[in-house]
Amino acid sequence: MSRRAWAILGVAALELLGYTLFATAAPMWEFDFLTNWGLKAKVFALHGGVDWQFLQGAWYRNTHPDYPPLVPLMFDAFALVRGGWDDRWIGLFYPAIALAATLFTFRIARREAGDVRAAILAVILCPLFASPWPGLAEAWLIAFAFIGLLLIRDDHVLPGALFLGLGAMTKNEGLTFIVAAACALLVARRAKDIVRLWPAVVLALPWLILRAVHHIYGDLTSGSVIARVGEHLAHPALMLDAFRGAPIGKPLLWIGIIAGAFLAARAQRFLFTAAGVQLAFYVGAYFATPHDVEWHVRWSWERLVSHVTPLLAYAVLIELLPLIRREALPAPPP
Amino acid sequence: MNRRLLLRIAIVAAIAIGAFEPFYFRIFFTDRTRLRAALTTLPYTKAPGLRTFLIEVEQRTPPGSRVAIAAPWMEWDRGYEYVFARSLYPLAGREVLALTRPGALDRAEYVAAWHAAPVLPGFTEIWRGRDGVLLRRTQ
Numbered sequence: 001m002s003r004r005a006w007a008i009l010g011v012a013a014l015e016l017l018g019y020t021l022f023a024t025a026a027p028m029w030e031f032d033f034l035t036n037w038g039l040k041a042k043v044f045a046l047h048g049g050v051d052w053q054f055l056q057g058a059w060y061r062n063t064h065p066d067y068p069p070l071v072p073l074m075f076d077a078f079a080l081v082r083g084g085w086d087d088r089w090i091g092l093f094y095p096a097i098a099l100a101a102t103l104f105t106f107r108i109a110r111r112e113a114g115d116v117r118a119a120i121l122a123v124i125l126c127p128l129f130a131s132p133w134p135g136l137a138e139a140w141l142i143a144f145a146f147i148g149l150l151l152i153r154d155d156h157v158l159p160g161a162l163f164l165g166l167g168a169m170t171k172n173e174g175l176t177f178i179v180a181a182a183c184a185l186l187v188a189r190r191a192k193d194i195v196r197l198w199p200a201v202v203l204a205l206p207w208l209i210l211r212a213v214h215h216i217y218g219d220l221t222s223g224s225v226i227a228r229v230g231e232h233l234a235h236p237a238l239m240l241d242a243f244r245g246a247p248i249g250k251p252l253l254w255i256g257i258i259a260g261a262f263l264a265a266r267a268q269r270f271l272f273t274a275a276g277v278q279l280a281f282y283v284g285a286y287f288a289t290p291h292d293v294e295w296h297v298r299w300s301w302e303r304l305v306s307h308v309t310p311l312l313a314y315a316v317l318i319e320l321l322p323l324i325r326r327e328a329l330p331a332p333p334p
Numbered sequence: 335m336n337r338r339l340l341l342r343i344a345i346v347a348a349i350a351i352g353a354f355e356p357f358y359f360r361i362f363f364t365d366r367t368r369l370r371a372a373l374t375t376l377p378y379t380k381a382p383g384l385r386t387f388l389i390e391v392e393q394r395t396p397p398g399s400r401v402a403i404a405a406p407w408m409e410w411d412r413g414y415e416y417v418f419a420r421s422l423y424p425l426a427g428r429e430v431l432a433l434t435r436p437g438a439l440d441r442a443e444y445v446a447a448w449h450a451a452p453v454l455p456g457f458t459e460i461w462r463g464r465d466g467v468l469l470r471r472t473q
Contacts (some may be wrong), residue, residue: 018358025366026373034377034423042426046397057429062419127355253352259343313349320342327339 165203261318383465
């Protein structure tokens with residue numbers, strides 16, 4: 001590997017060091033940690049296992065008893081290793097995840113674009129893996145989905161499906177990533193590979209069965225879903241208003257992605273289709289929400305779109321960086 | 335430089351600048367003791383003293399007990415949810431009851447009252463702190 005590539009990766013290392021200071025600055029402080037991810041992990045740690053009674057009785061809307069348990073169980077694994085519950089140093093998971101995803105980005109981009117451009121790409125994507133919400137499941141899902149989908153794109157379907165399965169054990173949104181991957185395979189004319197996604201389904205199934213057996217349900221599927229969807233479809237202005245005021249996180253990044261999509265979507269149709277289908281699921285979920293749509297969109301949209309931004313940014317950059325290099329080189333002498 | 339190349343460079347620059355997170359570099363020069371203090375109290379900003387009050391309650395109530403939460407505002411959408419939601423994590427291992435739900439007081443073994451001192455028949459005050467009181471059922 002060239003010295004220039006090492007030097008560029010050094011920027012990512014510095015950024016990850018800064019991120020480590022942030023993620024471990026204090027006991028986890030996010031509201032969703034206190035009422036969902038951390039709460040369940042702490043309850044399980046004190047109970048000595050999954051506390052089904054707690055999950056069955058958890059009525060508070062933000063506790064989401066139906067969410068898959070991988071992240072709380074990872075926090076518990078950390079507690080086991082450390083010999084007690086610790087809500088500050090579990091923050092170390094987050095830079096570790098970001099480091100793994102950044103190194104994966106470099107490795108996979110290296111084959112397509114060479115050392116230096118792969119390092120540039122990894123440095124650009126690194127902050128997208130360094131989730132600003134330590135203590136939550138976003139960073140985990142972003143990394144699992146990104147790695148899984150890129151492996152599948154490159155015809156490593158079985159290991160990719162394993163990562164998608166881990167994503168499905170992380171958040172309900174991970175389940176829709178499996179469907180998104182299947183749709184993307186279809187669009188990429190690789191329909192016969194869809195069946196090879198079976199490891200993702202195998203990993204996702206146990207929790208779906210267990211939560212059904214224990215009568216644990218989520219808010220989105222409670223009551224009459226069809227009636228809610230019908231009502232929201234009948235009043236589209238409400239939905240549009242909700243999105244008009246929704247934070248999208250990093251506007252300049254989105255401008256770059258949307259502009260880049262016109263140039264890269266054809267070549268990277270697998271990644272663009274997967275991300276597009278996933279976003280469509282997110283918008284669809286708002287039509288089924290039992291909560292106030294404006295409230296729901298305002299407090300979740302920025303986090304949801306963060307699940308696909310590294311994928312889309314990768315798809316654009318991996319096409320444009322080599323082209324820029326080629327065009328910027330002086331023309332060979334006649 | 336042709337226009338197509340400029341456009342491509344602009345797109346890459348927009349993604350790179352847009353994705354960049356300056357705070358992860360700025361943090362090296364930030365007062366991290368102050369940052370830690372700010373982040374620790376961040377979830378409780380609108381309820382001063384609630385965090386330390388709940389830590390005191392946690393130490394005075396046994397695991398598995400049923401603790402109801404009382405607050406100056408007892409309407410769910412007018413402040414009660416804020417206090418109730420933030421009580422769940424510090425009191426994990428106990429059943430945390432919302433007094434806005436029917437039958438909660440009847441089931442409660444303890445009442446943790448933040449910035450309130452309710453007089454409830456069948457309950458006795460067992461601890462009083464700067465930010466609230468803890469009542470235990472006696473009958």
